[in-house]
Amino acid sequence: MNAQDDTRVIIVGAGLAGCLLARLLGRGGRRVTVYERRGDPRGRGPLGGRSINLAISARGIDGLKAAGLEGHLRDHAIPMPGRMIHQEGRTVFQAYSASGEKAINSVSRSELNLLLLDAADECEEVEFRFGMACLDVDPEAGTIRFADEEGREQTDRATVIVGADGAYSGVRGALQKTxxxxxxxxxxxxxxxxxxxxxxxxxxxxPYAIEPRALHIWPHGGSMMIALPNLDGSFTCTLFWPYEGPHSFGAVPPEEVREFFDRFYPDASAVMPDLEEEYRSNPIGPLATMRCRPWHRRGVVLIGDAAHAIVPFYGQGANASFEDAKRLAEGLLAAPGDPIGAIEGYYRDRVDQGNAIADLALQNFIEMRDHTGKGWFRAKKRLEHLLHGLLGDRFLPLYEMVSFTTIPYAEARRKARRQWRTLYAATGWTTGVVILILAAVLAITLPG
Amino acid sequence: MNAQDDTRVIIVGAGLAGCLLARLLGRGGRRVTVYERRGDPRGRGPLGGRSINLAISARGIDGLKAAGLEGHLRDHAIPMPGRMIHQEGRTVFQAYSASGEKAINSVSRSELNLLLLDAADECEEVEFRFGMACLDVDPEAGTIRFADEEGREQTDRATVIVGADGAYSGVRGALQKTxxxxxxxxxxxxxxxxxxxxxxxxxxxxPYAIEPRALHIWPHGGSMMIALPNLDGSFTCTLFWPYEGPHSFGAVPPEEVREFFDRFYPDASAVMPDLEEEYRSNPIGPLATMRCRPWHRRGVVLIGDAAHAIVPFYGQGANASFEDAKRLAEGLLAAPGDPIGAIEGYYRDRVDQGNAIADLALQNFIEMRDHTGKGWFRAKKRLEHLLHGLLGDRFLPLYEMVSFTTIPYAEARRKARRQWRTLYAATGWTTGVVILILAAVLAITLPG
Structure with a gap:
């Protein structure tokens, strides 16, 4: 094995995180081999994935910029500057930012994946090997075993082996045995x-049936539906319902789904001609949070969903994965002679961020499902925007920090808590309550 | 399959929980088959296990009583009515109870296991099959596959299959795939x-080198050693040290362990002639908390460490497992026609208890390691005992509820929090602080 081989990086998984990492390392002159279990999506139909569209925001854009790909969003994304809340057939728009102008971007997962795959493949240093299923990894030996589509086994070896193979990561499965x-x-x-x-x-x-420049939410009794716009004029809707209980998948059989929608999501029902058929045929997917510790053993390291699979409610899964990929690439490129040190630095930086966004995503489910329809919640959002307008960066709403900055997630969460504490301390609780009541009155009396 | 076969219960694991459950079901007239991976300990040496002695308290005694075996403790246990804290060669005794009389009981794990195994085997209804390793369980079919010691596979079938096979449970492994x-x-x-x-x-x-009627603790800088008495005059000591860091297994090589002990555990070092050799040869075991949800799929159900492996710091692992076994046996015996209903009732009752004692055991590590050596902690304990003396059952210290009652763990934790809140509300913070200071002065001025 020659000296050059020693710095080659193996990446398992040609999803969003794996392809971005390959592109960044390849552009940095590092040799990379990407192994992917599925076939080449360019020849054989789209890569699978958890959801059809993603919400890409500041952190995702930052990763795309580092890869020289930010132009894609201009051409292929639909900006969503706020939420459209649907209740009893009426709608209320809630801006995501104080200025009302900052937006998260609805993009197609498979298109973004193809873009990143092509961009990585452009680099001479990057080689893709499709149809290779990871069987086992040995962190001590730095070896990894694959089976090709005919079941033939192959072994590869590198100082750095990156598991970018998603929530049900095979690389993490191997680390779990350590x-x-x-x-x-x-x-x-x-x-x-x-x-x-x-x-x-x-x-x-x-060609859109409803307002395209918004993330639509139909909150209802402990469950919800959301909809994100696609470039072709359609919306991808996602039902988030309990498996069992009064308003659940278990309680609504396909033959009653139209009646249920007419009652609770009437304006959506009116624009969903294929509801019964889709409700009957489409599978119910589980929603899981997965965490692990550590994210590496020697040179075998995890990024993205493999390290921290989170629920989709903050729209941060892909964004967080891009941050992982960028941070790891920077570390590896900065210290070619000390890959283990670079990996340890990456883990130290990112583990708190992975845990924080996992928590925040769970909390945002409660917010979207139970609070977005409430007057007090809208008042609180307005108050946050008002305070941000008055105080500038000294009061940054949590949603803005998560979606429109690259402040590390854990720091954003701490800062958000501190801001409210400082505010209470500065104004006294009484004044705070008065402000809140005023804001509530404002919210109720103003339209929308 | 005849009607009688339908009510037969398969238990995987002939450890403490599995044997107690078999005994309770057998005494209730239920046919039971217990499969155990290891050989019969009565013919082939002791069953393995995590620690050599256990602290059995009220919940464990309650389980033994239900099995008609409470006499064993009288003959084979060493009561420990308190903690003996060792610091810089001096000792302080802290009673576990307000009366100073209630004790937890040091018993040999392997002896207790043999007692329970014999007691279960006495029942005509109970059959043991040793050397049978669980390979897989199918909750839908109600089947379980084993390999015997020659590797031959066998399948058994029952409506109720109980995983009592410990922290690394094979039965739970099968449920994890659902x-x-x-x-x-x-x-x-x-x-x-x-x-x-x-x-x-x-x-x-x-024949004891130090006071036998106590659980000894040597707290020291973020780590500790404990010692429990054995009937033969020896003590089993356990070092709880970090793997890495300043005072850790990594930092103290065998050739320096005597010097380290002389410095930080001097009175122990004086009575440990085999220290260097044991420190060199004995393995370092990991400490894990394992939780899962749910504890059953159809008729396949988990008890004890298989459902909730906890750290040993509250001395409640075996006690909690006995509570599980007793609760499950009661449910199954009360509803012979509805085993799934009985299992669901068991799970609903016990899941919060398993989570609560897992949390409490982790907290007690901090208490034992970092607080027991502190004056304020001893003062707080005395204050608790004082308040219990004054207020009776209206103020039950948490340790007393956990160790000396069968109040469900989660309820005990809630009650403990409520008591302190009520006390603060009743007396006002100022009075509370004054009491605490008085108690502290009392603690410092009184001997021991």
Missing amino acids: PRFSFSQDFLEDGYKELTIPAVKEGPHA | PRFSFSQDFLEDGYKELTIPAVKEGPHA
Whole structure:
């Protein structure tokens, strides 16, 4: 093995995180081999994935910029500057930012994946090997075994082996067999099912059936549906319902789904002609949070969902994965002679961020499902925006920090808590309550 | 299959929980088959296990009573009515109870296991099959596959299959493959190593080298050693040290362990002639908390460490397992026609208890390691005992509820929090602080 071989990096998984990492390392002159279990999506149909569209925000854009790919978003994303809350057929728009102008971006997962794959493949240093399923990894020996599509086994070897192979990561599975590896998988009582609002020929938003520049939410009794716009005029809707209980997948059989929608999501029902058929045929997916500790053993290291699979409610899964990829690439490129040191630095930086966004994503489910429809919640959001307008960076709403900055997640969470504490201390509780009441009155009296 | 076969119960694991459950079901007239991976300990040496002695308290005694075996403790246990804290060669005794009379009981794990095994085997209804390793369980079919010691596979079938096979449960492993099974394993940064204080010929406590009626603790800088008495005059010591760091297994090589002990555990070092050899040869064991949800799929159900492996710091692992076994046996015996209903009732009752004692055991590590040596902690304990003396059952210290009652763990924790809140509310913070200061002065000025 020559000196050059020693710095080659093996990446397992050609999803979003794996392809971005390959591109960044390749652009940095590092040789990379990417192994992917599935076939080449460019020849054989789209790569699978958890959801059809993603919400890419500041952290994702930052990663794309580092890879020289930020132009893609201009051409292929639909900006969503706020939430559209649907209740009893009426809608209220809640801006995501104080200025009302900052937006998260609805993009197609498979298109973004293809873009990143092509961009990585452009680099001479990057080689892709498809149809290779990871069988086992040995962190001590720095070896990894694969089976090709005919079941033939092959072994490869590198100082750095990156598991970018998603929530059910095979690389993490191998690390789980090493001593004292902490791991958790925690399933919600809720599952998800994807449905469609197809494009329309006419109407005020044509080809869109409803306002395209928003993330739509239909909150309802401990469950919700959301919808994100696609470039072709359709929306991908996702039902987040409990598996069992009064308003659940278990309680609503396909033959009653139209009646249920007419009652609780009437304006959506009106634009969903294929509801019964899709509800009957589309699977229910589970929602899990997975965490582990550590994220590496020697040179075998995890990024993205393999290290921290989170629920989708903050729209941060892909964004967090891009941050991982960028941080790891920077570390490896900065210290070619000390890959283990670079990996340790990456882990120290990122583990708190992975845990923080996992927590925040769970909390945002409660917020979207139970609070977005409430007057007090809208008042609180307005108050936050008001305070941000008055105090600037001294008061940054948590949602803004998470979605529109690259402040590390854990720091954003701490800062958000501190801001409210400082505010209470500065104004006294009484004044705070008065402000809140004023804001509430404002919210109720103002339209929308 | 006849009607009688339908009510037969398969238990996997002939450890403490499995044997107690078999005994309770057998006494209730239920046919039971117990499969155990290891050989029969009565013919082939002791069953393995995590620690050589256990602290059995009220919940364990309650389980033994239900099995008609409470007499064993009278003959084979050493009561420990309090903690003996060793610091810089001096000792302080802290009673566990307000009366000073209630004690937890040091018993040999392997002897207790043999007692329970014999007691279960006495029942005509109970059959043991040793040397049978669980390969897989199918909750839908109600089948379980084993391999015998020659590797021959066998399948058995029952409506109720109980996994009592410990922290690394094979039955739980099979449940983990079912959809949406939540699971976590969380390792401490600390490990444990067992050492011995051998019996002595002479001295004030002979054959014991130190006071036998206490659980000894040597707290020291973020780590500790404990010692529990054995019937033969020896003590089993356990080092709970971090793997890495300033005072850790990594930092103290065998050739420096005597010097280290002389410095930090001097009175123990004086009675540990085999220290160097034992420190060198005995393994370091990991300390993990494992949780899962749910504890059953259809008729396949988990009890004891298989459902909730906890760290040993509250001395409640075996006690909690006995509570599980007793509760499950009661449910199954009360509803012979509805085993799944009985299992669901068991799970609903016990899951919060398993989580609560897992949390409490982790907290007690901090208490034992960092607080027991402090004056304020001793003052707080005295204050608790004082308040219990004054207020009776209206103020039950948490340790008393956990160790000397069968109040469910989660309820005990809630009650403990509520008591302090009520006290603060009733007396006002100022009075509370004054009482605490008085108690502190009392603690410092009184001997011991």
